[in-house]
Amino acid sequence: xxxxxxxxxxxxxxxxxxxxxxxxxxxxxxxxxxxxxxxxxxxxxxxxxxxxxxxxxxxxxxxxxxxxxxxxxxxxxxxxxxxxxxxxxxxxxxxxxxxxxxxxxxxxxxxxxxxxxxxxxxxxxxxxxxxxxxxxxxxxxxxxxxxxxxxxxxxxxxxxxxxxxxxxxxxxxxxxxxxxxxxxxxxxxxxxxxxxxxxxxxxxxxxxxxxxxxxxxxxxxxxxxxxxxxxx
Numbered sequence: 488x489x490x491x492x493x494x495x496x497x498x499x500x501x502x503x504x505x506x507x508x509x510x511x512x513x514x515x516x517x518x519x520x521x522x523x524x525x526x527x528x529x530x531x532x533x534x535x536x537x538x539x540x541x542x543x544x545x546x547x548x549x550x551x552x553x554x555x556x557x558x559x560x561x562x563x564x565x566x567x568x569x570x571x572x573x574x575x576x577x578x579x580x581x582x583x584x585x586x587x588x589x590x591x592x593x594x595x596x597x598x599x600x601x602x603x604x605x606x607x608x609x610x611x612x613x614x615x616x617x618x619x620x621x622x623x624x625x626x627x628x629x630x631x632x633x634x635x636x637x638x639x640x641x642x643x644x645x646x647x648x649x650x651x652x653x654x655x656x657x658x659x660x661x662x663x664x665x666x667x668x669x670x671x672x673x674x675x676x677x678x679x680x681x682x683x684x685x686x687x688x689x690x691x692x693x694x695x696x697x698x699x700x701x702x703x704x705x706x707x708x709x710x711x712x713x714x715x716x717x718x719x
Contacts, residue, residue, distance in 0.1 A: 490544060490545075490549050491549045491550060493544050493549075494541075494544040494545065494546045494548075494549035494550035495546075495549075495550040495552075495553070497537060497540045497541050497544055497546050497550070497555070498546060498550055498553040498555055498558060500533065500536075500537055500540065501533070501534075501537040501541075501555065501558050501559060501562065502558060502562075503533055504530045504533050504534060504562035504563075504565075504566060505561075505562055505565070507526045507527070507529050507530040507533065507566070508526075508527075508530060508562060508565040508566045508570060510526045511523045511524075511526035511527050511530070511566065511570050512565075512570050512573075514526060515570060515573055515574050515577065518577060518578075520574060520578065520628060520682075520685070520686070521682045521683065521684075521685035521686060522682075523570070523574060523682075524625050524628070524678065524681075524682035525679065525682045525683065527566055527570065527571070527621050527625070528625075528675060528678050528679045528682060530562070530566040531566070531621065531622075531675060531678075532675055534559070534562070534563065534566070535657075535658065535671070535675070537559070538559075538658060538659070539658060541555055560601055563601070563618075564597065564598065564601055566621055567597075567618055567619055567620055567621045568593060568594060568597040568598075568601075568618055568620050568621075569594065570621075571593075571620045571621045571623075571624040571625070572589070572590045572593045572594055572620060572624070573590070574624060574628075575589060575590065575593075575624050575627070576589070576590045578628065580627060580628070580631065580634060580637060581634050581637060581638060582634060585634060585635075585638050588638065588642075589637075589638060589641050592641060592642060592645045593620055593641065593645065596618075596645040596648050596649075597618040597620065597648070600615065600617075600618050600648045600649070601618060608653055610660055610661065610662065611656055611659035611660055611661070612653045612654060612655050612656055612659075612660045612707050612710075613653065613654045613655075613656060613707070614651060614652075614653065615647055615648040615649055615650055615651075615652060615654070616644045616645070616647045616648045616652075616654055617648075617654055617656075618648065622674070622678070622700065622703075623640070623641075623644065623700075625678055625681070625682070625696070626696050626697065626700050627640075628686055629681045629686045629692075629693045629696055630693060630696075630697065652707070652708055652711070653707035653708060653710060653711050654703075654704070654706075654707040654708075655667055655703070655706045655707040655710070657670070657671035657703065658671075660707070662710055662715055663706060663710070667702075667703070667706060670699050670702050670703065671699075671703060673695065673699050674695075674696065674699035674700065674703060676695075677692045677693075677695035677696045677699060678692075678696060680692040680695075681693060681696055
């Protein structure tokens with residue numbers, strides 16, 4: 488198999504995210520939230536793998552007929568933003584006008600952010616919250632905090648999308664990657680387990696979700712506060 492063929496198959500692998508997005512949407516329409524998030528977790532796992540594969544096989548050079556960045560962004564908007572926002576609204580976790588406000592803020596801010604050419608920092612982190620609403624909303628389903636707190640978190644994160652606050656990419660941000668990558672994998676495991684048990688409040692997976700989420704949310708900001716050591 489030639490390198491060009493392998494690179495093309497990376498694009499096809501990325502495209503499976505669209506299928507998982509449709510399966511998640513069908514589950515969401517039936518209000519099967521655990522099943523919906525299982526499909527989204529699978530899509531999240533695919534998204535975590537295809538980037539390193541694309542760089543390894545140099546898809547921009549070896550399979551340029553497909554724009555891998557555009558393909559990835561389309562799928563990410565569906566799985567990270569659109570479907571989770573729909574689930575949040577239909578679930579009733581945010582009643583009345585708060586639900587309307589949340590989905591408008593999430594979808595509008597995210598589509599602008601995804602098109603922003605300044606979204607990546609020099610160290611391959613994200614400038615501003617990277618629109619990972621699938622991760623946040625899954626945690627909200629699992630923990631069910633007060634709806635005012637949920638709304639405040641959503642609005643605050645939407646605002647941070649357009650600030651210089653840094654959020655790590657667990658795979659591409661080199662600083663602390665030895666810790667960040669295992670924590671991201673642990674988050675994926677806990678998320679899948681929580682969805683599998685349909686967010687049973689007795690499940691220990693919920694605590695794992697909270698701890699790993701706090702790290703992934705705060706690590707980049709902590710890195711800004713604590714500058715990296717420079718070697719002479």
